[in-house]
Amino acid sequence: MQKLKLHIIVGSVREKRSSWPIAQWAYEKLKDKAEFSVELVDLKTWALPFFALAKPPAMGGYEDPLQKKWAQKVAEADAYLFVTPEYNHGYSAVFKNALDYVFAEWGRKPASYVTFGSVGGARSVEQLRQVLVELQVAPLRSAVHITNHFEKVKGDRFVPEEKESNALEDVAKDLAWWGEALRTARSGKK
Numbered sequence: 705m706q707k708l709k710l711h712i713i714v715g716s717v718r719e720k721r722s723s724w725p726i727a728q729w730a731y732e733k734l735k736d737k738a739e740f741s742v743e744l745v746d747l748k749t750w751a752l753p754f755f756a757l758a759k760p761p762a763m764g765g766y767e768d769p770l771q772k773k774w775a776q777k778v779a780e781a782d783a784y785l786f787v788t789p790e791y792n793h794g795y796s797a798v799f800k801n802a803l804d805y806v807f808a809e810w811g812r813k814p815a816s817y818v819t820f821g822s823v824g825g826a827r828s829v830e831q832l833r834q835v836l837v838e839l840q841v842a843p844l845r846s847a848v849h850i851t852n853h854f855e856k857v858k859g860d861r862f863v864p865e866e867k868e869s870n871a872l873e874d875v876a877k878d879l880a881w882w883g884e885a886l887r888t889a890r891s892g893k894k
C-alpha cells in the first residue's frame with residue numbers, strides 16, 4: 705500500500721510558542737507509522753504575507769510565485785493534522801491566512817487537530833471545522849484536546865498525559881481510514 709502523505713501544520717508563529725513542541729511530539733509519534741509519510745509544515749518558515757492578491761483563490765489560476773509554491777505544498781498532502789492554539793476563542797490569524805491563500809488544493813482530504821487552551825482548544829476547533837467545510841476538507845470528529853498545556857510543555861519538549869497519547873492514536877486511525885478512502889475516491893477508482 706502506498707503511504708498517505710500526512711502534513712502536520714503548525715498554526716502559531718509566536719516566539720516561545722507551545723505549538724512547536726506539541727507539533728514535534730505528534731510528529732515523533734506518527735513518523736514511523738506504516739500508513740503515513742509525515743511532514744512537519746511550519747507556518748513560521750513559510751511566512752506568508754497577509755493575503756492581498758486580486759483574484760480569489762477559489763477561481764484558481766494562481767500567478768503569485770509564493771502562492772503557487774504554497775499551493776504545491778498543500779496539494780502534496782493526502783491528510784492534514786492541524787496543531788492549533790486557541791486565540792480569543794478562535795484559531796490564529798496566521799493559520800486562517802494560510803487556509804485562505806489557496807483553495808482547491810485542500811479539498812476532498814481529511815483533517816484532524818491537536819489543540820490546547822483553557823478548555824482544551826475546543827472553541828478553536830469548532831470554529832475551524834466551519835471553515836474547513838467551505839474548503840471542502842472533511843473535518844474529522846476525533847481530535848486531541850490538551851488541557852493545562854503550560855504544565856506539560858517543559859522547555860522544548862511536550863510531555864503528554866496518557867489520554868493525550870491515546871487520543872493521538874485514535875486520530876491517526878481515523879486519518880488513515882479517511883485518507884485512504886478519499887485518496888481512492890479522488891483517483892476515480894472504486
Ligand SMILES: Cc1cc2nc3c(=O)[nH]c(=O)nc-3n(C[C@H](O)[C@H](O)[C@H](O)COP(=O)(O)O)c2cc1C
Nearest residue numbers: 716718721722723789790791792793820821822823
Ligand atoms: C492572542 C492570544 C489569545 C488567546 N486567547 C485564548 C483563548 O481564547 N482561550 C484560551 O484557552 N487560551 C487563549 N490564549 C492562551 C493560549 O492558549 C496560549 O498562550 C497558548 O500557548 C498559545 O499557543 P502558542 O503558544 O502555540 O501560540 C491566548 C493567547 C494569545 C497569544
